[in-house]
Amino acid sequence: MGKLFTISPSPHVHSGDSVNKIMYGVILALLPAFIWSVMMFGLDSVRVTLIAVAACVAFELLIQKFILKVKPQIADGSAALTGVLLAFNVPASVPSWMLIVGALVSIGIAKMPFGGLGNNPFNPALVGRVFMLISFPVNMTSWPVAGSFGVDAVTAATPLALLKEGIKSGQPVVEILKGLPANMDLFLGNMGGSLGEISALALLLGGVFMLIRKIITWHIPVSVMVSAAIFSGIFWLIDPTKFADPIFHLVTGGLMLGAFFMATDMVTSPMNPKAQIIFGAGIGILTILIRFWGAYPEGVSFAILIMNALVPLLNRYVKPKRFGEVKIQSTKG
């Protein structure tokens, strides 16, 4: 008979794509925004990012090793990515121990109990972030002033927070906006905010990189941004004294970070283009709704988490276009 060869069913070749490549690809895409944050907030950015990553990876390792007693899978990069995203969604001045609590919630509550990678319904980094926001509201809403290296005491509000306060105190929007940096500066990232969210430009660069590398498709980021722009644009056109312009909404807060990096999380987003567009549009609209009428000045995290909850429903009722989904012509047969 001679030598026996491997028998396995087709296909016998593979694209070479892998979970690790995707996870590390996303982390690479976050590099421009990270560099920008170091330029703005100095070594605090490095501290926050390293601690978040280390804590997420450590918690995943410990849980897999001692509680679930399975082979640790931390090399897949998903825990590290959750760490980076958690860091990007908090102020650079946040104390390390709070960050570790956030990481524990992300990995220990939002991810592993559901079955680990691929099974969590909610974006783990966002669950961790929202938990921190509710538990430590003061630290989570004091923002170091961009460019004020190492000067701990100096804090500034985000443009969205200033806008909300201004409106509350009855100032016309046009006046408030005059006191804020111009849209171009906001786009480049000259503003207060969470560590990784401030530069729309840097995030856009990363987003384009992911699109080119086919890590993500355009459906979610584009539908988030377009729907947010249209929805805020309608109100702005109706009454520009009460509502800020759509460009302002696109370049402030966590919208860019959310659109490209949080909403596109594969595990917690829908499984076909049609459903993804509905999902993205929901996030865009909910974000603006919260910014206009919610208790918090920013609403991206909540919007994404709400839409995460609807993903199973979307997957169930919005199906991809099937081939041959046509009626058999009655003239034949």
Place this chain on the structure above:
Amino acid sequence: MLKTFKIGGVHPAENKLSASKAIEVLALPKTVFIPVGQHIGAPAEAIVKKGDKLMVGQLIAKSSGFVSANIHSSVSGTVKKVETGPDTSGYPKMGIYIDVEDDIWDEQIDRSADLKSEINLDSAAILAKIQNAGIVGLGGATFPTHVKLMPPKGMKAEVLLINGVECEPYLTSDHRMMLEHGEELIVGVKLLMLALNVDKATIGIENNKPDAIAKMSGLAARHKNISVIPLKVKYPQGGEKQLIKAVTGREVPSGALPISVGAVVTNIATTFAVYEAVQKNKPLFERVVTVTGKTVKNPSNFKVRIGTTVSELIEAAGGLPENCGKIINGGPMMGKAFANTEIPVSKGTSGILIMPEKEAKRSETMPCIRCSRCVSVCPMGLEPFLLMTLSERQVWEQLETEKVMDCIECGSCSYTCPANRPLLDFIRLGKVKVGALIRSRKP
């Protein structure tokens, strides 16, 4: 914009290593083993016995029904035994062992290389010759060609499509056939048009074979109802439904046959076999096989007698590479792996692909990260991740409503999955179960 099908598709590395190698005639083997079941449908019945003397082209097993095909001797010599032997399926199958002596052909067969383009037969006579010659789909599906050419009552063929796509990586036999036997192929197309009684034929060729497109377009230009359409390179364009969609824009409904939109598809090698059968009285007993692989010394296209052992083809291409880990009958996307090389070439063997050990093993499976890549590449618009889950959980009814039976087993989903999930393995299992379920419902 080049035409192509609309939903899904992938583009694996083409690796057409043997594209520039002219077809070589392989030396006659010393013995052959010719299985009697080389096609979809009922196996043929052997009509020879031990000791019988045979000529090349002599009928040795008779078709045993409408969906079945005749088998002819590929060599001259003596029947050694009629017994089970190895075949491509991996299971022992009934077949005929022949000791080769000389190379004496049935004298009905016209062995000259002259082109015979004049056609003086009617549809019924052409069909009869195709059926007698034992022609089956040579792209690998091995469905008896005469069955395809006789549409069921009430259905009418409107257009003939010739599949010159050869979308499987590595394989080049159809490509070479178009370059070297274009004239014969055009006659074959005309014969098929006559047999089907259609007045239009289109040859679809992927854009990675510009020389074949040029050659066939030049030849087709002389016939106003034969056209050549270059197609964008995309796998699985050679799938019948995908090719029909790409060329005609028509979409075969779920669960229906191509004839329901008036289309009949045959591939290049089959069309050539039709030419030889009708014009040269030559039954189907040899075919062109690509022997290839990155570690193969001499990737080649061989003209081989059916029943020749695969190891002889590999020898002729420079021998079995030391690190060989897997041998595939066909291309890397849809081909079947052989356990060893002592297996005969049959009508459905379009290629022998040798893969080194390190490419033979699959990578470790990870959890599904719900990236939806499998959904976006599925040419049938299915959700492979869901089909796999449902198949694992054995919920066959839901699997049926999620259209598992539409799966054409192209492998694009497994090819793409970054988590290396064995999607198609589970989908195949699901198809078997759901198929049985559907049959059990029929009274």
